[in-house]
Amino acid sequence: xxxxxxxxxxxxxxxxxxxxxxxxxxxxxxxxxxxxxxxxxxxxxxxxxxxxxxxxxxxxxxxxxxxxxxxxxxxxxxxxxxxxxxxxxxxxxxxxxxxxxxxxxxxxxxxxxxxxxxxxxxxxxxxxxxxxxxxxxxxxxxxxxxxxxxxxxxxxxxxxxxxxxxxxxxxxxxxxxxxxxxxxxxxxxxxxxxxxxxxxxxxxxxxxxxxxxxxxxxxxxxxxxxxxxxxxxxxxx
Amino acid sequence: xxxxxxxxxxxxxxxxxxxxxxxxxxxxxxxxxxxxxxxxxxxxxxxxxxxxxxxxxxxxxxxxxxxxxxxxxxxxxxxxxxxxxxxxxxxxxxxxxxxxxxxxxxxxxxxxxxxxxxxxxxxxxxxxxxxxxxxxxxxxxxxxxxxxxxxxxxxxxxxxxxxxxxxxxxxxxxxxxxxxxxxxxxxxxxxxxxxxxxxxxxxxxxxxxxxxxxxxxxxxxxxxxxxxxxxxxxxxxxxxxxxxxxxxxxxxxxxxxxxxxxxxxxxxxxxxxxxxxxxxxxxxxxxxxxxxxxxxxxxxxxxxxxxxxxxxxxxxxxxxxxxxxxxxxxxxxxxxxxxxxxxxxxxxxxxxxxxxxxxxxxxxxxxxxxxxxxxxxxxxxxxxxxxxxxxxxxxxxxxxxxxxxxxxxxxxxxxxxxxxxxxxxxxxxxxxxxxxxxxxxxxxxxxxxxxxxxxxxxxxxxxxxxxxxxxxxxxxxxxxxxxxxxxxxxxxxxxxxxxxxxxxxxxxxxxxxxxxxxxxxxxxxxxxxxxxxxxxxxxxxxxxxxxxxxxxxxxxxxxxxxxxxxxxxxxxxx
Amino acid sequence: xxxxxxxxxxxxxxxxxxxxxxxxxxxxxxxxxxxxxxxxxxxxxxxxxxxxxxxxxxxxxxxxxxxxxxxxxxxxxxxxxxxxxxxxxxxxxxxxxx
Numbered sequence: 001x002x003x004x005x006x007x008x009x010x011x012x013x014x015x016x017x018x019x020x021x022x023x024x025x026x027x028x029x030x031x032x033x034x035x036x037x038x039x040x041x042x043x044x045x046x047x048x049x050x051x052x053x054x055x056x057x058x059x060x061x062x063x064x065x066x067x068x069x070x071x072x073x074x075x076x077x078x079x080x081x082x083x084x085x086x087x088x089x090x091x092x093x094x095x096x097x098x099x100x101x102x103x104x105x106x107x108x109x110x111x112x113x114x115x116x117x118x119x120x121x122x123x124x125x126x127x128x129x130x131x132x133x134x135x136x137x138x139x140x141x142x143x144x145x146x147x148x149x150x151x152x153x154x155x156x157x158x159x160x161x162x163x164x165x166x167x168x169x170x171x172x173x174x175x176x177x178x179x180x181x182x183x184x185x186x187x188x189x190x191x192x193x194x195x196x197x198x199x200x201x202x203x204x205x206x207x208x209x210x211x212x213x214x215x216x217x218x219x220x221x222x223x224x225x226x227x228x229x230x231x232x233x234x235x236x237x
Numbered sequence: 238x239x240x241x242x243x244x245x246x247x248x249x250x251x252x253x254x255x256x257x258x259x260x261x262x263x264x265x266x267x268x269x270x271x272x273x274x275x276x277x278x279x280x281x282x283x284x285x286x287x288x289x290x291x292x293x294x295x296x297x298x299x300x301x302x303x304x305x306x307x308x309x310x311x312x313x314x315x316x317x318x319x320x321x322x323x324x325x326x327x328x329x330x331x332x333x334x335x336x337x338x339x340x341x342x343x344x345x346x347x348x349x350x351x352x353x354x355x356x357x358x359x360x361x362x363x364x365x366x367x368x369x370x371x372x373x374x375x376x377x378x379x380x381x382x383x384x385x386x387x388x389x390x391x392x393x394x395x396x397x398x399x400x401x402x403x404x405x406x407x408x409x410x411x412x413x414x415x416x417x418x419x420x421x422x423x424x425x426x427x428x429x430x431x432x433x434x435x436x437x438x439x440x441x442x443x444x445x446x447x448x449x450x451x452x453x454x455x456x457x458x459x460x461x462x463x464x465x466x467x468x469x470x471x472x473x474x475x476x477x478x479x480x481x482x483x484x485x486x487x488x489x490x491x492x493x494x495x496x497x498x499x500x501x502x503x504x505x506x507x508x509x510x511x512x513x514x515x516x517x518x519x520x521x522x523x524x525x526x527x528x529x530x531x532x533x534x535x536x537x538x539x540x541x542x543x544x545x546x547x548x549x550x551x552x553x554x555x556x557x558x559x560x561x562x563x564x565x566x567x568x569x570x571x572x573x574x575x576x577x578x579x580x581x582x583x584x585x586x587x588x589x590x591x592x593x594x595x596x597x598x599x600x601x602x603x604x605x606x607x608x609x610x611x612x613x614x615x616x617x618x619x620x621x622x623x624x625x626x627x628x629x630x631x632x633x634x635x636x637x638x639x640x641x642x643x644x645x646x647x648x649x650x651x652x653x654x655x656x657x658x659x660x661x662x663x664x665x666x667x668x669x670x671x672x673x674x675x676x677x678x679x680x681x682x683x684x685x686x687x688x689x690x691x692x693x694x695x696x697x698x699x700x701x702x703x704x705x706x707x708x709x710x711x712x713x714x715x716x717x718x719x720x721x722x723x724x725x726x727x728x729x730x731x732x733x734x735x736x737x738x739x740x741x742x743x744x745x746x747x748x749x750x751x752x753x754x755x756x757x758x759x760x761x762x763x764x765x766x767x768x769x770x771x772x773x774x775x776x777x778x779x780x781x782x783x784x785x786x787x788x789x790x791x792x793x794x795x796x797x798x799x800x801x802x803x804x805x806x807x808x809x810x811x
Numbered sequence: 812x813x814x815x816x817x818x819x820x821x822x823x824x825x826x827x828x829x830x831x832x833x834x835x836x837x838x839x840x841x842x843x844x845x846x847x848x849x850x851x852x853x854x855x856x857x858x859x860x861x862x863x864x865x866x867x868x869x870x871x872x873x874x875x876x877x878x879x880x881x882x883x884x885x886x887x888x889x890x891x892x893x894x895x896x897x898x899x900x901x902x903x904x905x906x907x908x909x
Contacts, residue, residue: 014729031480031567043683047726047735052272054447057483057563059376060276076566097418098732104273117384118336128333130345136338143338143370143377144558147275161877181336190813195876199819202873225819232816 001027004079006037009089010099012048019096022046030080035063038074038088038100051100058212061148064091065100071150071210091153093162107149110165114173114191119184135180142175142220144213151207151217163196167207167217170198174220177227193228201225238423242267242392243650244643245412245427247399247454250279251375251632252614252639253433254382256596259643260431261389264650267425269397269414271449271737274383278435278447279635282375283559284488285352285367286332286632288325292346293365298322300357301366305630306804308354308517309623310764310774312467312782314800317594317619321630321637328636329368336381339370340556350556351491354517354627360811363491363515367629372486372559378632397423398737399453400666402430402610403658404461407600409610410656413666417737420730422667428653429609429646432458432590432598433639436615438471439741440749441583441698442690445477445484455590455616456744459751463600463607464784464795466618467588468748469755469766472626473699475521477582479540481567485560485579487628490514492552494545496525497576498533504541509811516811519625519765522581526699535578542576581699587626587765588755589618591784591797596642602784602797609653613642620782623799624764673739678722682735685719686742689749692716697753702769706757713750714790720746751785754792759783776806822869825862832859853907860903868896 004026011019024045026037035053042049051074052062058076066089067077074088094102120129145168152158152166173192176182192198198221207217243264246253253268260266270277289296301322306313333339333347340348349365357364370377386393396417403410411427437452438444459465475496476485490496495514498504508524509516516524529539545553550573553561557572564572589612591599596611614635621634696709720742727735761775762768781796836859838844847856875888 012729012731014731033567039683042735043681047682048729050727050732050734054272054276054449055278055281056448057281057481058566059281059373059559060272060278060447062272062276078566098729101732103418108273112387117387118381120334124334126330128330128339128347131341132345133341133343135345136341139338140371143380144373146280146376147273157877161880163880164877179336179338193813193816195815197815199815199873200877228816229820232820 001029003084004028004037004082005085006041007085007087008049008099010049011096012098028079032079033075034067034077034079034082034086035074037079050098059146061146064148064150064153064212065089066091071154073148073212076212091149093153093159094149104149106162107152107166107168108147110152110169111147111172113165114169114176115184115188116172116176118176118179118182120181121183129181131180138178139175141215142171142178144215145171145175146213148212150210150212154206154210156204156206157200157202161196161200164200165192165197167201167221170201170221170224171215171217174224177224189228189231192224198225198228238421240267240423240425241655242425243428243655244431244646245269245425246431246433247402247412248277248433248435248614248616249274249383249393250277250433250435250614251379251382251635252642253431254379254386255636255639256431256433256613256643256646257386257391258382258389259640260646261386261391263647264428265392267392267394268386269394269399269412269425271396271398271417273395274393275380277379278450279379279632280376281445281447281484282632283372283484284486284491285350285369285374285629286329286378286636287352287355287366287627287629288329288368288633289322289366290326290329290347290349290368292342293349294357296357296364296366298325300359300364301325301355303359303804304355305621305627307360307809308625308627309621310625310809311776311780311801311804311806312620312623312763312799314620315802315804316800318621319802320594321621321633324637325633328633328640332378332381332636335385337370337378339368339377350488351515352628353487353490353515353521354512354811355629356512360511363512367488367491369488369556371555372488372557375632378636394423398740399434399457400669400740401662402432402454402457402461403656403662404607404610408608408656410658413658413663415670417732420733422663424658424663426656426658427609428650428655429611431596431642431646432610432612432616433614434616436586437745437748438583438586440690440693440745440752442687442694443477443482443580444583445474445482446583451741451744452616452748453741453744456747458590458598459747459785459787462787463598464591464602464786465588465751466591467620467624467755467783468751468785469759469783470587470624470764471583471752472518472585472587472765473522473581474518474584475525475581476543476579478563478567479578479580482582483563483567484582484584485543485563485577486557487518489543489545489548489557489560492556493548494543495547496521497542497544498528499535499537500533504528504533512811517625517627518584519767520811522699523767525581540578540580543579544576545572546574546576583698585626585631586615587618587620587622587624589616592617592619594619594638594641595645596638597645602782602795609649609656611642611646613639624766669740670736673736674725674728676721676724678724680719680722680724682723682725682738682742685716685723686745689713689716689746693749693752697756700767700769701756703757706753709753710750710757713746713753717746717750751792755783755785755794758794780806818869822866825866828858828862829866832862856907857904860900860907864896864900864903868892
């Protein structure tokens with residue numbers, strides 16, 4: 001057991017007008033997760049500390065927050081990899097509801113703009129649609145997204161321009177555009193090649209660094225840009 | 238705020254969403270979840286979803302049926318199991334058409350792998366039956382279903398915590414829920430209500446279940462006088478990461494991983510000579526605990542090793558990227574190089590809200606139903622899993638019976654009247670919150686909750702006995718009193734998660750009591766329920782379902798015969 | 812197809828031209844390279860000028876819409892940027908032609 005100092009940015013809209021920093025000392029076993037520390041604070045020191053959590057092993061995407069300046073999942077951050085002083089803030093660029101809980105409505109809305117569902121009106125075969133391993137490989141990385149919001153929250157373009165679709169929504173578009181079974185290529189591409197779509201990505205790579213599932217989001221967005229250009233010339237031949 | 242819907246669905250996991258897609262074809266649908274839909278615990282399912290597609294080798298629904306019956310230790314209702322296994326192939330194909338990115342064979346078909354207890358030709362040898370999307374099958378299916386809900390105009394109410402399911406005169410009127418963000422109470426009047434709220438593994442200390450898996454709705458219905466079925470059967474998954482309980486899918490054993498003890502012995506060969514490490518979960522968990530009890534745990538400690546080093550590296554990285562990452566992050570172990578320490582972890586509730594094969598909730602052991610109330614998924618007990626669920630049958634259960642419930646609700650809605658929740662029910666819900674917030678005392682929620690979870694783990698997990706269970710029942714009673722003295726520090730209306738913890742904890746106590754009492758009354762060993770003092774299965778007296786009813790502060794029991802059609806109970810050997 | 816696709820593609824093309832052009836430019840202007848005379852050099856400088864103006868101002872337009880959120884203001888800034896770009900192009904052409 002070792003003592004860690006948790007410095008948490010707190011905000012209770014019913015009591016304060018602006019966020020305050022509060023510090024807690026927590027006894028932690030090196031194998032514990034940062035999330036365990038937050039739970040210890042909530043259970044033992046301050047029941048008002050508010051954060052989202054559910055699966056506790058990095059697959060549900062609930063506990064994304066800014067940990068020592070970098071976005072990540074509290075349940076996937078082991079305390080032994082942390083310095084003794086840990087600064088925790090809510091994800092940037094989303095409105096704060098309370099403490100570490102942010103309003104992700106806008107974030108989810110962005111994904112809806114890209115028609116995030118498989119579209120194929122052809123009569124399906126009796127059995128599964130065939131998809132080769134190579135075709136599957138193309139979307140493999142993109143389907144691992146857990147919609148935690150770390151990427152979009154880390155994107156400098158999104159910080160200044162909330163109209164921008166953001167990395168998560170573009171990745172979602174990629175997931176369907178490159179799915180060999182999908183038939184809404186043109187419509188979906190049309191939804192991302194406007195001024196507030198693909199072109200606002202300046203390949204800053206913050207999203208890649210922030211992604212807890214280690215998805216090369218910028219790479220995927222670049223693929224989409226290339227595809228849009230290729231498609232542009234094909235159509236204008 | 239008052240809402241009017243044709244169908245209200247509680248829970249946005251696989252069962253809830255599959256039902257929603259069906260129900261939306263004939264009317265308005267609201268889906269309530271205390272998380273965001275894609276955060277539902279279905280997303281954690283790793284290994285696969287079972288169907289006798291026969292893509293990799295010959296298979297048949299009949300074999301699947303046999304395996305499930307045998308896996309259930311003959312407590313599963315065979316008519317319901319037959320429905321599930323017969324419908325499995327159509328179900329998987331349908332999921333694929335909806336967009337689920339299944340892993341593929343070289344011909345481009347859905348890939349399949351071996352899983353515990355699934356065999357060919359009635360128990361001969363393991364068969365490849367589990368369809369998968371790497372080791373993120375639940376995530377892949379949940380995402381696809383949620384995505385397909387979008388164009389159907391299904392209304393999602395995210396971060397709504399259900400306070401009450403209102404039943405009057407044997408009819409369900411709808412749901413009262415708390416909007417977590419602002420503390421506002423919402424009323425959902427509905428023609429039909431589906432409970433698809435998932436499991437309640439959080440009654441145990443070590444569990445693979447999410448924080449949200451607290452069984453709120455089961456507890457609410459139990460308090461309303463409805464029965465809960467087979468609650469003594471709680472599955473412990475053999476391979477949870479030591480100390481954390483995070484699941485390592487059975488799929489790794491399907492691909493060649495093995496369990497080994499301190500003598501580097503592949504001990505499952507002794508317990509299940511035919512299918513070895515692919516023995517069903519109840520047997521594998523007992524085997525591990527027995528090894529540990531007899532001193533063959535690793536370094537004399539309370540765990541064994543799961544050795545994945547014998548799986549080819551390429552298979553490991555292609556098919557199990559997620560668990561490879563878990564092991565590296567949480568244990569600092571690269572599973573391609575070193576074995577992983579594992580221990581059984583509370584995983585799945587076989588018991589739950591009794592339903593018929595169309596999800597209608599039963600109000601007694603004689604198949605009477607509550608009008609307008611349905612249940613599906615882990616919270617329900619059809620019962621297809623009986624005393625022990627086979628791996629990759631839970632996802633199948635959710636989509637098969639979720640769909641059936643959705644169709645049944647859509648049908649019933651055509652001629653049904655919408656429920657009308659009265660003022661007093663709303664006031665009751667509001668006063669529950671008030672009371673919880675204002676309660677004064679010297680107890681802290683975290684302490685009492687971990688006391689309950691530890692007691693349940695110590696006295697009611699893989700091995701049980703009369704003395705322990707009696708002790709547990711009285712301990713739970715003390716905890717129940719202590720819970721009356723829990724004080725909350727957070728009094729605010731906005732995102733008050735401490736309040737939710739308190740409400741959920743009440744449900745956990747309630748369910749623990751049902752589980753412990755149900756385990757105490759069943760004086761035999763069957764499937765996941767193993768009694769040291771009654772180590773044999775007793776078909777003469779106990780080939781029957783337990784129905785637990787609430788009577789004041791105690792639990793009362795009735796029983797229902799098991800439906801046996803094709804396979805007569807016989808000794809369960811693998 | 813939308814103009815943004817073409818704009819982005821052209822940004823890349825002019826980027827490549829600028830990379831090559833700048834190397835050449837620095838070499839001839841600052842490291843005693845050959846004197847820039849004759850029609851080929853004139854053509855080079857002309858393309859170099861247009862690429863630089865396009866690349867620079869398109870970049871500025873992009874940055875502008877990320878920080879200016881009112882549609883009306885965006886139009887005004889766009890106008891200002893285009894006029895400036897045209898003016899600079901004019902000056903450039905004038906200098907190249909004398």
